[in-house]
Amino acid sequence: MSNPESNVDFKYVSYLWDEAEAEKLKGDEVGLLIYRSNLLGADLRLTNYGGGNTSCKAITKDPLTGQEVEVMWIKGSGGDIGTLKKSGLAALYVDRLRSLKNVYRGLDYEDEMVELFNHCIYDLNSKAPSIDTPLHGFLPFKHIDHLHPDAAIAIAAAKDGKKITQELFGGTIGWVEWQKPGFDLGLQLRHCLDENPGIRGIMLGSHGLFTWGDTAYESYINTLEVIERCAEYLEENYGKKGSVFGGQKIESLPEADRKKQAAAIAPILRGFCSSQKHMIGHFTDDTRVLEFINSNNLDRLAPLGTSCPDHFLRTKISPLVLELAPGEDLSDIQSIKERLAPAFEAYRKMYTDYYETCKHPNSPAIRDTNPVIILYPGVGLFSFSKDKQTTRVAAEFYINAINVMKGAEAISEYTSLPRQEAFNIEYWLLEEAKLQRMPKPKALSGKIALITGSAGGIGKAIAKKFVEEGAVVVLNDMNAERLESAGEEFKKLYGKDAYATAILDVTKQDQIEDALSAAALAFGGVDIVVNNAGLSISKSILDHTEKDWDLLYDVLVKGQFFVTQAAVAILKKQAIGGDVLNIVSKNALVSGPNNAGYGSAKAAQLHLSRLNAAELGADGIRVNVVNPDAVISDSNIWAGGWAEGRAKAYGVTVEELPAYYAKRTLLNQIILPEDIANACFVFVGGLLSKSTGNALNVDGGVAMAFVR
Missing domain, CATH: 3.40.225.10 (Class II aldolase/adducin N-terminal domain)
Structure with a gap:
């Protein structure tokens, strides 16, 4: 058999063994098992996500008797060999596992054997043993790979797969007909080996492949060689029937x-x-x-x-x-x-x-x-x-x-x-x-949320809260660099499946459509739309320009309307209800100086929310409002001239603003992005599913902003 020093050349599988890395694990059979497993799992041509199983048998001391015993380490129930760690292994006494055949009562009692595996546990911190445990336990080899490579299963699932396997490998690969994994299948694998001494592996009809070796490397290279030959054989035969899948019937769209x-x-x-x-x-x-x-x-x-x-x-x-x-x-x-x-x-x-x-x-x-x-x-x-x-x-x-x-x-x-x-x-x-x-679903499991302006500040806090409660989110922002940074943060915190990203300027109709198309392609649609994107301009009546006015109304009012309009089209396609949440402001209700443009735009947002709620209720689409105040942390609003304008209006310095805002509230509290995120979750988390057209103030208590 090949060795690590040989010039290994494969075309259909990836040879990833690094002898320098393996040398560091010399004498550590469990470490080599994990190393080998990770290499196998890194090549999806060898096995699929969560599929397959690997094991090793090693001599170690019994902690109770001090005697040397043989222990089998095997991937435990669940998990993936590509990311396998020692904590994902089960460890069992080999002699106890094999002795279970003395109490095995036959196929009708297969499932009761799984509980008996627990009586064979060597390492009390083991992962639960999987149903494949006896398949490895009854074979005598030190290292065993059980994988589901497409190339091998193609042969295993062929009408005359047994004959092809015999001819292709010259009798060096055994064959066991399809049977549900379990104790009896383990006995059949051993019987196949006894009937065919010297074979290098066994094909399981319609199921997968078993290969092995006396060292981690021998098992690894044996596995690659068998799968390589299967893939090579398939490649040799493609086209011999004239065409794949009977030839092409229709053309794809571009x-x-x-x-x-x-x-x-x-x-x-x-x-x-x-x-x-x-x-x-x-x-x-x-x-x-x-x-x-x-x-x-x-x-x-x-x-x-x-x-x-x-x-x-x-x-x-x-x-x-x-x-x-x-x-x-x-x-x-x-x-x-x-x-x-x-x-x-x-x-x-x-x-x-x-x-x-x-x-x-x-x-x-x-x-x-x-x-x-x-x-x-x-x-x-x-x-x-x-x-x-x-x-x-x-x-x-x-x-x-x-x-x-x-x-x-x-x-x-x-x-x-x-x-x-x-x-x-x-x-x-x-x-x-x-x-x-498995853990029970979270409140937002199965839900898709698009939060405008979610690369920072309130929007990002809402997105994080929703993901933590089970949703997937479409992060978006008009600033590509800021959006990329937010995406990297979410990937690190929650993984690649928790989010998608889209550039979105809410004043541009094509970008609105593109963002919602991204939601449909990534996740299938949308359930929750949070209109959060915004800006603020604080000027006196005399200082306000037409440009200021148009920008405020384009972003806050038209942006909210057209994002909602595009989202409602998708919500109606799905016909399973949904939520529109509008992040407005206490300024929609409170009259103050130097605030004509921003305050009136916020008031328009608030009433637009009520109008939309009245129209969309029949479709099960709820429209509600969260009114924040003075959320300074990580906010784009405060990065511009708004802070200076408000400080001037109230006769304080910019540095004094947070304390000023807190002191004027009934609760004397500074409002954070997470507070707004929690309020949003209250509306969409299920407990207020019969509420629409409502406004929830999150401002520390500003009496002038009381709705009633």
Whole structure:
């Protein structure tokens, strides 16, 4: 077998082993396991997110007896090998794990074995052992990789995959027919090895690949070599049948038009998919997706569904294919909805029939019957799930499934799992228990928020609050540098799936449309719009210019109106309600000197909010107002001449302003951006879902600003 000093050359997988790094871990088998796992997980051609499992067996001292014992370290339940750390491993006594076969009662009692794994725990700080534990435990090798590479699954899911595997590897890769992961499958892997001594790995029908070695490096290189040969074989066969997926049936729209069409239809699709609870969307027009959805064989292959359990657990049993032309005119929203409604009803009925036909007496209740994957030929793939990461990963898994179908069709004929087997995985009681252990959704889970001027000050505080409560947000600002900085901050704090960004000057109609299209492409639409962008000018009546006046009204009044107008168009497409929050000011209610332009514009914002609330209530769209006062921290307003103007009006210095504002309030409090963010959350967090047309003052208590 190859060694680290050899000249390793791979075309279809990435060789990432660094001998200098590995040398630092010499003698630390667990450290080498983690190193190897991270390398494997870094190449998505080898395994998919959260998929696969890796292990090692090492001799260590029993803490109770001091005797040397063999312990298996294996990726615990959940997690991802690409980011695996020691805290994500389970550690079990090998002899105890193997002795469980003495109490194993057969396939009907598979699930009870999982609890018995806990009696084999070596490290009390272990992650919970996964269902794959016995698959590794019954094999004698020191290091084992169980991965789900597309190239291998394509062979495993082919109609004559067993024969192809035998011929391709000359008998050095064994074959075990499809079976749900569990204790018995572990015994079958060992039986396969006993029947075929000297093999270098085992292919699991429709499932994945097992490979191994006596060292971390041997296992790593063996895994790469087997997957490389699978990929090479597929490449040799592409085109031999004349064309991929039966050839191209339709042309894709040009890229810009695909994005425009996707942004236009995504809110409609999201509305249908959110019939039970709000879903977050994802769109991709990856070339692999387009090749599949534009093909002659789409109608045959799509209903078959996926083969690998990792795939359909996240994508549902099969996708919904839209019967719309790529360049369909989507301007008549009601007509499009009427055309799509029967397709969604048919999908929900299909899924319900699948559940009713396959369920067991103790099966969990039926889950959401809406599709996760929606295919729009000529345009791309949409996915919808509970949060952005889950829906993005679902799309990635369906691309894995496309790769598998492409490979299997090239060498033979693609086969999917029988519906009953798929159901047994999807509604497995152990999977249900895993779902039940997940944290409960936060108040804004499944919600999409666009907050204007959210790269700093009040807007950024609102965006942070909403993300912390489960929402995804579209950060925007007219200042590109400020927006980039805010994006980096959110990525570091919350991860890449929590936000999207868009340049937005609320006085420019095209940028408003572009920002909302960005929301539709990134997340499927919008639920909460916060009109926060603003500026202030404090001048006497005589000093005010027409330019001052127009700027105040363009940004504050027209900006609020046109952002709301564009957002309402999307909210009505979705038809699942929504919130418009307008950040106005105590100045909308209080008369003061040197404030004619700003104060009157704020008053217009306030009454416009009431007018919009009256009009939009029938659509379940709530419109409410938060009135801040003197929020100085990180505010663009105070960076200009407003502070000087207000200080002059009140006869104090700029430095004295914060204390001045606090002292004039009933509560003697300085108002912070976080206070405004909390007030916004009060309106959209669910407890005030029957309130609209209201104004909430967050000003420390200014009696002159009391609404009544």
